[in-house]
Structure formats: structure tokens, C-alpha cells
Amino acid sequence: MARCVEFNEVEKIEKAMNVFWEKGYNATSIQDLVDAMQINRSSLYNTIGDKHQLFMKCIGNYFDNAMMEVKEKVSKYSSAKEALINLITDKAGWIVSCDKGCLGMKTIFEIAPDDCQVRNQMSKNNEVYIDFLKSIVQKAMDAGEMDDSESAEIMAEYIVNSFTGWKQAYILHQNPIKIKKMSEVLIKNIFK
Amino acid sequence: MARCVEFNEVEKIEKAMNVFWEKGYNATSIQDLVDAMQINRSSLYNTIGDKHQLFMKCIGNYFDNAMMEVKEKVSKYSSAKEALINLITDKAGWIVSCDKGCLGMKTIFEIAPDDCQVRNQMSKNNEVYIDFLKSIVQKAMDAGEMDDSESAEIMAEYIVNSFTGWKQAYILHQNPIKIKKMSEVLIKNIFK
DNA sequence: TTGATTCTGAAATAAACGTTTCAGAATCAA
DNA sequence: TTGATTCTGAAACGTTTATTTCAGAATCAA
Numbered sequence: 156m157a158r159c160v161e162f163n164e165v166e167k168i169e170k171a172m173n174v175f176w177e178k179g180y181n182a183t184s185i186q187d188l189v190d191a192m193q194i195n196r197s198s199l200y201n202t203i204g205d206k207h208q209l210f211m212k213c214i215g216n217y218f219d220n221a222m223m224e225v226k227e228k229v230s231k232y233s234s235a236k237e238a239l240i241n242l243i244t245d246k247a248g249w250i251v252s253c254d255k256g257c258l259g260m261k262t263i264f265e266i267a268p269d270d271c272q273v274r275n276q277m278s279k280n281n282e283v284y285i286d287f288l289k290s291i292v293q294k295a296m297d298a299g300e301m302d303d304s305e306s307a308e309i310m311a312e313y314i315v316n317s318f319t320g321w322k323q324a325y326i327l328h329q330n331p332i333k334i335k336k337m338s339e340v341l342i343k344n345i346f347k
Numbered sequence: 348m349a350r351c352v353e354f355n356e357v358e359k360i361e362k363a364m365n366v367f368w369e370k371g372y373n374a375t376s377i378q379d380l381v382d383a384m385q386i387n388r389s390s391l392y393n394t395i396g397d398k399h400q401l402f403m404k405c406i407g408n409y410f411d412n413a414m415m416e417v418k419e420k421v422s423k424y425s426s427a428k429e430a431l432i433n434l435i436t437d438k439a440g441w442i443v444s445c446d447k448g449c450l451g452m453k454t455i456f457e458i459a460p461d462d463c464q465v466r467n468q469m470s471k472n473n474e475v476y477i478d479f480l481k482s483i484v485q486k487a488m489d490a491g492e493m494d495d496s497e498s499a500e501i502m503a504e505y506i507v508n509s510f511t512g513w514k515q516a517y518i519l520h521q522n523p524i525k526i527k528k529m530s531e532v533l534i535k536n537i538f539k
Numbered sequence: 540t541t542g543a544t545t546c547t548g549a550a551a552t553a554a555a556c557g558t559t560t561c562a563g564a565a566t567c568a569a
Numbered sequence: 570t571t572g573a574t575t576c577t578g579a580a581a582c583g584t585t586t587a588t589t590t591c592a593g594a595a596t597c598a599a
Contacts, residue, residue: 177461178461179373179457181371181373181374181457182373182461184555184556184557185556185557185558186555186556186557195576195577195578195579196557196558196559196577196578196579197559197560197561197576197577197578197579198576198577198578200557200558200559201575201576202576205557205558206557206558254460255460256456256460257456260456260515261456261457263456263515263518263519264448264449264452264453264455264456264457264514264515264518265371265373265453265456265457267518267519268446268447268448268518269369269370269374274518274519277519278519278520281519281520282520305532309528309529309532312516312525312529313529313532315512315516316508316509316511316512316513316515316516316529317508317509317512318512319508319511319512319515320507320508320509320510320511320512321508322456323452323455323456323508323511324504324507324508326455326456326459326460326466327455327459327466327469327470327473328470328473333504336501337501337504337505337508340497340501340505344536376585376586376587377586377587377588378585378586378587387546387547387548387549388547388548388549388587388588388589389546389547389548389549389589389590389591390546390547390548392587392588392589393545393546393547394546397587397588398587398588540599541598541599542597542598542599543596543597543598543599544595544596544597544598545594545595545596545597546593546594546595546596547592547593547594547595548591548592548593548594549590549591549592550589550590550591550592551588551589551590551591552587552588552589552590553586553587553588553589554585554586554587554588555584555585555586555587556583556584556585556586557582557583557584557585558581558582558583558584559580559581559582559583560579560580560581560582561578561579561580561581562577562578562579562580563576563577563578564575564576564577564578565574565575565576565577566573566574566575566576567572567573567574567575568571568572568573568574569570569571569572569573
């Protein structure tokens, strides 16, 4: 038998993720990555793969974490309406909480248009997220807490769309109050 | 006296803009640019400047064109409500009309967070656009064509936010019908 | 035509890029 | 301790990067 891997891959992936998060795919060099991951170049290539493979693992990890977190939070509320309001308010808070961009959105606009492997992964992730949101929206509609003149799916997409817009606005103007206001308008709009 | 510049700068800037549009800032090399612009390396550096300066000129040109176009279109309608509906419908059509991303949005997510020169320019552009939209929204409100329980500015931001979300959705799922539907929901929401 | 000036093309620069290689240290069952 | 195996660090690979340099062609007033 021989030596076995001495580092925790998930841990290293998370460190790499933070670099991609901050700088984006193209602006991140292998040097940046090995520095942040505290891993050897060879170990990186041997155990994880090249830059693109590492990136795929990062966005996978990013989504899994985000999805787990949101599911956990939602499970705390018995009312679908309350769960939605909290989900939206949380997102608005999250957007203004970090000045770096959002890895997901950055990836969609920077990489996805020209990289179908990334696009497929992001598209799948997005669908999973929207399906989840849709199920809560449906519950709210069934409970009569929400206007159901539009389908649950459309409403779910509508909500997710807003998040991207908020991040854009926050990157440009860095005004937390405006983002909070936007989230309130959204909540008002979908529940009237 | 000596020789004078033999190429039309604006024309060259436009060609460069298309490259940045397609590939984004970081993925575009000077080689890509001189190839597309059909200009010499030295001429580029002597008359326009380095990559970053060229990029700044490109996003300036991009915004000026977009702004001119939208103003021209809006001027055709005497009703503010009609103008807004057309502006929104147009944007939805534009989003699904080209498969490459949107230079503006790409720049905001890829470059703006880490490049304050770019961020300031984009932020200024965005403000100008929103101010313009706000003035139309205000007209629609004054004419009683639009619900005025929210300020014109908030409504203008709300509309612009949606555009970014649509582009994201289209990059991921390439479903024109969904984008059209989203624009209809927006129109329904802001005019009820 | 002259002469000062400016544009142009190609080559050169030095640094950074992603990736590979490989000798040697580390590990662990036998 | 041996021997097979695997991880590690550093160096090297060949490209590609953005930018500069410079000799010569092109221009135009005088």
C-alpha cells in the first residue's frame, strides 16, 4: 500500500471557490488558486484536474451549499407565505452583505454564454432552485395566501429574476436601502 | 505638416466593442482586437491607448448608442404608457435576438466589482438610463395611466432590474417564449 | 522636391499563463 | 526493514499575454 491523500478535497474546493467568487474565472490564475488552496500544483492536477474541472467542482459545491441553506431556512416556517417573505428578505440582505459579486450570477454572464458545460450545469442548478421555489409558491397559492392568476412557475421565475437585478443595482450603486426597498416592492407585488 | 490618421476611430471602436461583447473583457486578447479592428498594434496604442482605455471607450460608445436608440423609439409615442409598453416589449425581443450576452450586464458582473473606473462609468450610465425611464414613468403616472403608490424612480429601477433577470434566464434556458411571458407579467404588474 | 512629421508593420520584450515532468520524501502493508 | 506506491516541491515546458520599439513608408506644407 501507499500514501493516501492528505488534504480534504471539499475544504480545498471551498478555498478555490472563494477565489473564483472574488475574481471570476478568467481573471483567476492557477497561481492564485494554489496560493489560496495551500496545495501543490501537482496535487491539484493529480487529484482534482485542470482549471476548468476545478471550476466545475466549485460551482457544484457553491450551489449545493446554497440549496441546503435555503431548504433549511424554509423548513422553519409552516406558512408558505411567511417562508417566501423570509426567503426574499434574506436574499436582499445577503446581496448587500458582501461587496464581491455573486459567483452564480458572475458565472452566468461571464462564462455560461460561451461554455456549454458550465451553461448546462448552471441551467440545471437554476431549474432545481426554481422547482423548489415553485413548490412553495404553489403551497401559498393553495393556501389562498397568494394571487394565483399566474402559474406558480412563472411566479418563481419572477422572484429569481429580481434577485439578479438587485445584485446588479447593488454592484453599481452600493445602496442597501434601495435593495431593501426593492425587496419590499416585490413582496407587495406578489402577494397582492 | 505630417500624415494624419487614416482610420475612423468610432468605426474601429465599434468593431472592438463587438469582440468584447462576445468574449468579455478578460477573455479578449489584444490579438483578437487588432484582428477584428483591422488596425495595427502600434496604431492602437498610439491613437486609442491600452486595452483598458479601449474598453472604456467601447462601453461609452455602447451606452451612447443604446441611449440614442431608446430615446428615438420612445419619441414616437405620445402616450407614456404606450411608450413604456413598447420599450419593455422591445427589450424582451432584443434579449432573445442575440445569443451572445449583453455587454452592459456582462461588464457589471465581470468587471465592475473589481474595477472602480468601470464601475463609475457603468453606474453613471445606469443613472442616466433610469432617470430617462423615470421621466416616462412619471408622465404615465401624471396621466393616470399607472399606479403611483410607488415612486417613479422605484418603478424605473424595478423595470430595469427585470431586464437583467430576463437575460440571465435566456442565457440559461434559451426559451424565447418564457422571456415574452415574463415581459407580459411585468407589464401587467406595473399597470394594474 | 525637400524636410519635418506621423502612421505602419513586424519584430522584440518581459512577464504571466496553464500544464507537465520528475526526483525524492512520505507512507504503509508485508 | 523492505518494497511498492503515492504525494510533494520545484523546476521546466511551450504558449500567450500586454506592451514597446524602431526602421521605413506615407503624407503634406513649403
